[in-house]
Amino acid sequence: MNRLIDSVKKAFKSLLNSVPVLVGVILLVSLVSSIIPKSLYTSLFTGNIILDPFIGAIIGSILAGNPITSYILGGEFLLQGISMLAITSFLVSWVTVGLVQMPAESMLLGKKFAVTRNITAFFFAIIVAVLTVIGVNLL
């Protein structure tokens, strides 16, 4: 019984220590999402097949939120003729790279880990986009 109480106490303490970081990151996500108008994103794409996947990955890395929002935005990009490479890197980086969450990730999982993970995830978003688009074209 004592072990169970200890386990619950330990979990509670761990979560309680994370509360300021979690509240801070939720505040930051809300602020960034409200400040940046959604219409701005489409205007950032250039139509360049090499550059646009990078732009897509950068936009996806900065923004955060529910993946449903990224699908809706991606659908809008598609209607406006933006390449699937750019849209895919945007969709992937939206969920795998988190600039806004990075302070929280650094504080809880270590700075070196957070920076390395986010940088590799950024480049992998572009790699995943290339592989997916090539794959779909081959099917």
Place this chain on the structure above:
Amino acid sequence: MKSEKSYAEWYFLAGVLILFIITYFINSDMAKSALLMFMDIILKVIPIFILIFILMAITNYFIKPKALIRYLGRDSGIKGWMLAISAGVLSSGPIYMWYPLLKDLQKQGMRPGLITAFLYNRAVKIPLLPLLIVYFGFAYSILLMVIMIIVSVFQGMITEKIMEILE
């Protein structure tokens, strides 16, 4: 005495609050809309928070560090990757809600590559797959999910390698 590092979380929260107040003075409507979004997210993450609390307590109670290292440590092999991928795919809620649990597991010896794979696979959302298919088609959606699962292992290995080099 508390170390300076233990206040970092509070400095971060204070910094964001100051940013919020500045935004309010520049554009109060924008700050109000951000505050509404904040409340909405908080309400949505409460159940996830409870779930994570339960998971953390269960992990503390049932999983001994030795067992954890066997399944998620350096020598966990393919079992570790499969576990991290499955847990990442099945987990729900915002990514940052999982950081406290991962911090606990990291302290107990979970390898960084597996944490990376777990976080990467949070992007593979099975419940949202129908919506992705509606927007981008069946072949694209399935292929994207499969490629992301495979790539998560490479990203985990590369992240781990880079961290080893940096050490």
